[in-house]
Amino acid sequence: MINQSYKAMLQNKSVIRQMSEYATKRKQEIGAENVFDFSLGNPSVPCPEDYTKKTIELLETRDPMTLHGYSPSLTLPQVRQAVADSLNRRFGMDYKMDHIFMTSGAAGAIAHAVRAVTKPGDEVLTFAPFFPEYHPYVDQTGAVLKVVPANTADFQINVDAFISMLNPKVAAVLINTPNNPSGIVYSEETICKLADILRAKQEEYGHEIFIISDEPYREIQFDGRKPLYVSKYYDNTISCYSFSKSLSLPGERIGYVAVNPRAVDAEYIVPMCGQISRGIGHNCPSSLIQLGVAEVLDQTSDLSVYEKNMNILYDKLVELGFTVVRPGGTFYIFPKALEDDAVAFCQKALELDLVIVPGDSFGCPGYFRIAYCVDTDMVIRSLPKFEQLAALYQK
Amino acid sequence: MINQSYKAMLQNKSVIRQMSEYATKRKQEIGAENVFDFSLGNPSVPCPEDYTKKTIELLETRDPMTLHGYSPSLTLPQVRQAVADSLNRRFGMDYKMDHIFMTSGAAGAIAHAVRAVTKPGDEVLTFAPFFPEYHPYVDQTGAVLKVVPANTADFQINVDAFISMLNPKVAAVLINTPNNPSGIVYSEETICKLADILRAKQEEYGHEIFIISDEPYREIQFDGRKPLYVSKYYDNTISCYSFSKSLSLPGERIGYVAVNPRAVDAEYIVPMCGQISRGIGHNCPSSLIQLGVAEVLDQTSDLSVYEKNMNILYDKLVELGFTVVRPGGTFYIFPKALEDDAVAFCQKALELDLVIVPGDSFGCPGYFRIAYCVDTDMVIRSLPKFEQLAALYQK
Numbered sequence: 001m002i003n004q005s006y007k008a009m010l011q012n013k014s015v016i017r018q019m020s021e022y023a024t025k026r027k028q029e030i031g032a033e034n035v036f037d038f039s040l041g042n043p044s045v046p047c048p049e050d051y052t053k054k055t056i057e058l059l060e061t062r063d064p065m066t067l068h069g070y071s072p073s074l075t076l077p078q079v080r081q082a083v084a085d086s087l088n089r090r091f092g093m094d095y096k097m098d099h100i101f102m103t104s105g106a107a108g109a110i111a112h113a114v115r116a117v118t119k120p121g122d123e124v125l126t127f128a129p130f131f132p133e134y135h136p137y138v139d140q141t142g143a144v145l146k147v148v149p150a151n152t153a154d155f156q157i158n159v160d161a162f163i164s165m166l167n168p169k170v171a172a173v174l175i176n177t178p179n180n181p182s183g184i185v186y187s188e189e190t191i192c193k194l195a196d197i198l199r200a201k202q203e204e205y206g207h208e209i210f211i212i213s214d215e216p217y218r219e220i221q222f223d224g225r226k227p228l229y230v231s232k233y234y235d236n237t238i239s240c241y242s243f244s245k246s247l248s249l250p251g252e253r254i255g256y257v258a259v260n261p262r263a264v265d266a267e268y269i270v271p272m273c274g275q276i277s278r279g280i281g282h283n284c285p286s287s288l289i290q291l292g293v294a295e296v297l298d299q300t301s302d303l304s305v306y307e308k309n310m311n312i313l314y315d316k317l318v319e320l321g322f323t324v325v326r327p328g329g330t331f332y333i334f335p336k337a338l339e340d341d342a343v344a345f346c347q348k349a350l351e352l353d354l355v356i357v358p359g360d361s362f363g364c365p366g367y368f369r370i371a372y373c374v375d376t377d378m379v380i381r382s383l384p385k386f387e388q389l390a391a392l393y394q395k
Numbered sequence: 396m397i398n399q400s401y402k403a404m405l406q407n408k409s410v411i412r413q414m415s416e417y418a419t420k421r422k423q424e425i426g427a428e429n430v431f432d433f434s435l436g437n438p439s440v441p442c443p444e445d446y447t448k449k450t451i452e453l454l455e456t457r458d459p460m461t462l463h464g465y466s467p468s469l470t471l472p473q474v475r476q477a478v479a480d481s482l483n484r485r486f487g488m489d490y491k492m493d494h495i496f497m498t499s500g501a502a503g504a505i506a507h508a509v510r511a512v513t514k515p516g517d518e519v520l521t522f523a524p525f526f527p528e529y530h531p532y533v534d535q536t537g538a539v540l541k542v543v544p545a546n547t548a549d550f551q552i553n554v555d556a557f558i559s560m561l562n563p564k565v566a567a568v569l570i571n572t573p574n575n576p577s578g579i580v581y582s583e584e585t586i587c588k589l590a591d592i593l594r595a596k597q598e599e600y601g602h603e604i605f606i607i608s609d610e611p612y613r614e615i616q617f618d619g620r621k622p623l624y625v626s627k628y629y630d631n632t633i634s635c636y637s638f639s640k641s642l643s644l645p646g647e648r649i650g651y652v653a654v655n656p657r658a659v660d661a662e663y664i665v666p667m668c669g670q671i672s673r674g675i676g677h678n679c680p681s682s683l684i685q686l687g688v689a690e691v692l693d694q695t696s697d698l699s700v701y702e703k704n705m706n707i708l709y710d711k712l713v714e715l716g717f718t719v720v721r722p723g724g725t726f727y728i729f730p731k732a733l734e735d736d737a738v739a740f741c742q743k744a745l746e747l748d749l750v751i752v753p754g755d756s757f758g759c760p761g762y763f764r765i766a767y768c769v770d771t772d773m774v775i776r777s778l779p780k781f782e783q784l785a786a787l788y789q790k
């Protein structure tokens with residue numbers, strides 16, 4: 001008999017996906033240029049030319065049996081070493097190959113990290129607003145995701161709520177900075193405060209609390225800011241990375257787990273990932289893709305369009321009277337809706353062919369997400385739509 | 396705190412992997428040409444040239460944003476359609492795109508299939524000798540793998556033992572033909588008998604029992620035999636395929652789930668795979684690799700070397716007095732050891748630098764596996780080693 005829990009999940013369609021499907025249908029009806037689709041977090045710039053060039057080179061020059069051969073169960077050593085070197089160079093870490101495990105994107109990384117540092121029944125805390133996929137990512141491991149309510153003043157963390165939710169069952173805290181959907185980058189003060197609280201609670205509870213740091217937007221920082229590397233601030237950190245956004249390779253499903261060498265039991269975690277893989281059918285990302293990204297680790301796509309789009313949208317939203325915190329990175333912005341019910345608000349936007357996503361599924365009702373990983377031309381052409389939308393709410 | 400069950404698993408090293416690691420070390424000591432390494436099931440022939448050519452073409456001609464873009468959650472529609480068409484053409488099935496879900500190899504396919512048709516506590520039966528990874532594949536879903544003892548006469552299934560183990564908790568039967576490690580292909584009679592028994596038991600228990608058919612060796616058939624397609628014989632079948640062996644792409648982690656359109660609830664199973672993926676961090680295999688294999692679906696590598704190697708080894712083993720069933724496919728053969736303790740037997744072989752794997756971890760003590768996915772030259776040069784090994788047991 002088919003599994004009834006998975007069958008039941010078919011009823012709960014993702015709001016983001018519903019919005020995106022509506023947009024696709026609407027584009028067919030009235031032409032793509034007339035639909036302002038800000039629903040999906042899909043990179044809008046190509047991968048670096050070097051990535052394509054190097055991958056073709058691999059295909060043309062390498063022995064196909066080596067190139068397409070099995071990865072060892074802990075993934076390709078030369079790739080793990082290259083990732084360790086790159087992180088050490090960029091962030092002053094001291095990773096060895098043994099701390100790196102290549103995964104199929106950040107989803108694969110989080111799937112391993114959560115299983116490595118929790119057991120069924122444990123709690124994992126995350127901070128609203130948060131990526132809704134964290135629910136299946138965590139809940140299907142047997143651990144339970146609990147959401148700390150948002151600090152809507154600046155979308156840094158809600159410290160009081162966080163402290164009140166900590167308890168001995170908390171095994172990990174899942175954070176995401178730069179943040180989807182708010183676009184906010186946690187300040188150094190926020191990260192230090194988080195680390196201080198966790199260190200004290202570790203002491204109090206007599207067990208580790210890991211930070212699982214989901215970092216796919218790490219390289220998309222605005223105003224010339226350099227990324228803060230979370231692992232520098234807290235020893236028991238597992239960084240989960242994806243090249244989806246930085247190299248515009250979302251379909252290639254490539255990322256990694258990087259275990260802080262100073263974490264308790266650091267030496268076991270990557271070998272344990274190898275064991276976890278056997279049960280979840282992961283067994284290494286594609287060899288060709290592992291080798292391809294290893295060639296361009298310190299590069300990114302031209303990410304400047306995201307900052308440009310953000311500035312245009314931010315200025316217009318402020319001009320129109322929206323309450324909005326200026327993003328420090330990503331390709332998202334998360335303004336307050338002009339009525340309490342963001343679902344109703346986004347429905348009104350939809351009638352203007354403006355496709356935006358209500359904040360409810362991100363754990364932050366009353367707000368909405370604009371994913372501005374689109375052509376700047378579309379952003380500019382969408383501004384009158386935002387004007388019309390705001391006008392609906394003028395007295 | 397790190398997860399203690401996964402940590403404990405680090406103690407149980409795979410015997411195959413231990414043998415292979417020993418072989419690698421020994422090759423460094425005495426030269427690769429002096430070690431007869433039959434430990435690993437790694438294809439020894441390159442992928443079809445067309446695969447490389449078509450993948451380069453994709454990289455050179457396609458828009459990188461489309462090429463490397465996100466797959467929809469049920470994987471790329473054009474690839475699913477191409478797989479359905481190919482299976483329909485080859486096996487007279489009537490798959491639609493909706494029945495196909497691309498996965499990261501057969502491991503990924505089984506991870507989805509088991510979760511789709513079992514719930515925690517259910518039993519999954521498999522037949523010895525069996526691929527040892529079935530234990531983590533099944534046990535880590537919460538279902539329990541139970542092993543039907545081998546029928547060592549011909550390595551078809553042990554029908555009496557199978558019937559005695561069936562009970563209402565059995566939700567699925569996991570089969571593997573052509574079989575790793577025996578090299579045996581289930582006869583049409585075996586498949587029909589299995590199907591008849593299961594149909595009767597479904598009726599008796601009032602619930603479905605699915606066949607999960609693990610088919611990575613489907614295209615490696617000897618003596619000009621055409622593959623029997625298990626799904627043709629039993630409606631509630633989920634085929635789990637990998638291109639690892641047929642296209643020699645083990646590192647690229649590409650395969651699929653194909654749900655028999657006549658299975659009960661067939662229309663739900665692929666959408667459920669999409670839900671399962673979210674929890675296990677799978678989320679589609681690499682787009683480039685999906686598109687690449689779609690270009691060469693009806694091709695294989697030149698697989699003839701495996702049959703050639705099998706014949707050389709089989710004839711020699713028979714000549715030396717081994718009890719051995721002649722394989723019908725794969726690149727494995729599974730003779731009886733010359734003493735009861737196959738581990739001791741393989742240890743004696745190791746002293747001759749002949750690396751073979753005891754059958755114990757395949758659920759069949761007293762036998763050993765030779766993986767002859769190697770150069771024919773090495774097979775020929777290894778024959779005196781088998782002679783020396785047999786001589787140790789002559790009175």
